[in-house]
Amino acid sequence: RSLVDAEADGDERAVEAALRPRSLDEVVGQERVREQLGLVLEAARRRGRTPDHVLLSGPPGLGKTTLAMIIAAEMSAPLRLTSGPAITHAGDLAAILSGMNEGDVLFVDEIHRMSRPAEEMLYMAMEDFRVDVVIGKGPGATAIPLEIPPFTLVGATTRAGLLPGPLRDRFGFTAHLEFYEPGDLDRIVRRSAGLLGCEVETAGSAEIASRSRGTPRIANRLLRRVRDYAQVRADGLVTREIARVALDLYEVDESGLDRLDRAVLDVLCRRFGGGPVGVSTLAVAVGEERETVEEVAEPFLVRSGLLARTPRGRVATPAAWRHLGLAPPAVDGT
Ligand code: ADP
DSSP: OOTTOSSOOHHHHHHHHTTOOOSGGGOOSOHHHHHHHHHHHHHHHHHTSOOOOEEEEOSTTSSHHHHHHHHHHHTTOOEEEEEGGGOOSHHHHHHHHHTOOTTOEEEEETGGGSOHHHHHHHHHHHHHSEEEEEESSGGGOEEEEEEOOOOEEEEEESOGGGSOHHHHHTOSEEEEOOOOOHHHHHHHHHHHHHHHTOOBOHHHHHHHHHTSTTOHHHHHHHHHHHHHHHHHHSSSOBOHHHHHHHHHHTTOOTTSOOHHHHHHHHIIIIITTTOOBOHHHHHHHHTSOHHIIIIIIHHHHHHTTSEEEETTEEEEOHHHHHHTTOOOOOOOOO
16 A cells, blocks of 8 residues: 555554644644634534534545544534445435434535435435435335434535535535645644654655645655654654655655656656557556556646646656656657
8 A cells, every 4th residue: 555545544544533633723724614614613603503514525635534523523512423335225324313413413424425315315304304214115115204403414525526416505515625735734744743752853844745745644644654764763853864765765756756656657758758658558567457547646647747648648748757857858849
């Protein structure tokens, strides 16, 4: 598994818990979202009502789960966590909803991956705080209405566009999380280092931040690896030099590219003259599955302006050539 994968694996969630901001004030960056969400919550508190349902959209690792936890904490309400893939039947959702108390916050991660029947039940629950539980099958089936106390749904999705319109419309507030600027990532690294009891020089945290792909989860992960290195091979202090050597050792380069990312660029430029070349051919050349190249390597290469997807295949940009220390081919002006 790559160090720069924005998804968390199971074990990492536990380590991450210690680094999570616990209040809106502790959240670094995302000023607009913080202010908007702060208003939604403050207004609800003053009215003594449960806040509107909130949709959080954005790539993995940018703070959606963290914000859901903060919403519950700021409302002094219990948080229940589930995820779209875990709700395979409408009955699964009915069971969760029937156990809710007034004011509870229900967090549904990957809400776009919920089954259709569950989704339809959720519309009704969000709007009317009521669901119809169907008992039995076939002609003898009966729908029993079930009242649910007012609650706040917090849904998270990697792309709001994946949600069916009717579901999207039932959220009173949608927050789009953007990738973080290096300055914010730097503050996140320093904050995390403080919590981990790790001493970091300013240039050291900046070095980690610049290799973190705009993603707090990756910044925290790189910090943990650099801390290991600093403690084992040096006196524990994270300087720029220590951060560089450690991250080079883990094959995360100055732009946050890992071994696979660089292999893709390398093959594209050196073997295929910069393309265009089909993604399947590219995948065979780097010895990976097509899906891995498409879903793991490409999005960040495209975002970084190093690779372009064209109808005729993948093309290396001049920046890609320069990244490999090569001169971009001259543009044919004739
Ligand atoms: P997501 O649910 O979007 O995948 P998480 O909320 O699990 O992301 O965040 C991943 C990690 O990044 C957590 O450990 C969290 O502490 C950290 N993090 C995310 N956003 C911020 C932020 N704005 N400030 C500080 N730490 C953050």
